[in-house]
Amino acid sequence: MTKTAWIFPGQGSQKIGMGAGLFEQSDLKTKLELAENILGWSISEICSDPEDKISKTLYTQPCLYVVETLLVDRLKQEGQSPDYVAGHSLGEYVALYAAGVFDFETGLTLVKRRAELMDSADGGQMAALIGFNSEQLQEQIQKTDNVVLANDNSAAQVVISGTPEAVDQVLANIKVKRAVKLNVSGAFHSPLMAEAATEFQRILDEIPFNNAQVPVLSNVDPTPTTDASLLKQRLTQQMTGSVRWREICLQLSELEVQQVVEIGPGNVLTGLMKRTFPEIVLQNIS
The missing domain is CATH 3.30.70.250 (Malonyl-CoA ACP transacylase, ACP-binding)
Structure with a gap:
């Protein structure tokens, strides 16, 4: 049986008009309204704004999270499921959602606060x-x-x-x-984000995590695990820690994964995967 990994892109993969086809589907209206209630603004409006509001950190991260989780829901409705999941930076939140570690609302609430803290960072x-x-x-x-x-x-x-x-x-x-x-306000994934990370830690401490239904490869430690406490600890370290994506690619090779599906806009991660893991079968769902 083919071993498959789902991978999720982060900030930098966003583009104006992403998710347009999803937003038109009537069965997703309830989830989009829920997202608007949590955020206080419309995902579909920001994604389609010609002034490229979507490239502002405050909006980029929630928009990517919503679009990617909606695609995850679609794939699961079709009976598809991965053997492993991983996400690049913001994408790790989608990976945790896909693995059942937390629900849509919890993940979006975390991403909203993360985006606010990172957007307010400066001097980097x-x-x-x-x-x-x-x-x-x-x-x-x-x-x-x-x-x-x-x-x-x-x-x-x-x-x-x-x-x-x-x-x-x-x-x-x-x-x-x-x-x-890069067009960013702060020195993301560095010790200069320590103050934002401390503030975010207070929020994370209050959030219950479930054990993952499939193993997750985290940014700060690509060793696959389903343990809830370990996944939370790794997410805690993510804002100041390095994204070890090359090691994630190598780990998937060692795990004998034969197919990798990038779920979200663009093909940045499949491009990186191909360079590190040339024999892999790649697919993009955007």
């Missing part, structure tokens, strides 16, 4: 690096205060995060094929 910078020497990069990060490897996406693509001065210093001292500074 993130930059994506494509084509570089890993040893040289690690050496410069170790030499430079206030910068970390935030996203280890593949052997050829990573994201660094820290103060603007520290990020600039690293970029000035390495050879890189391409470097792109």
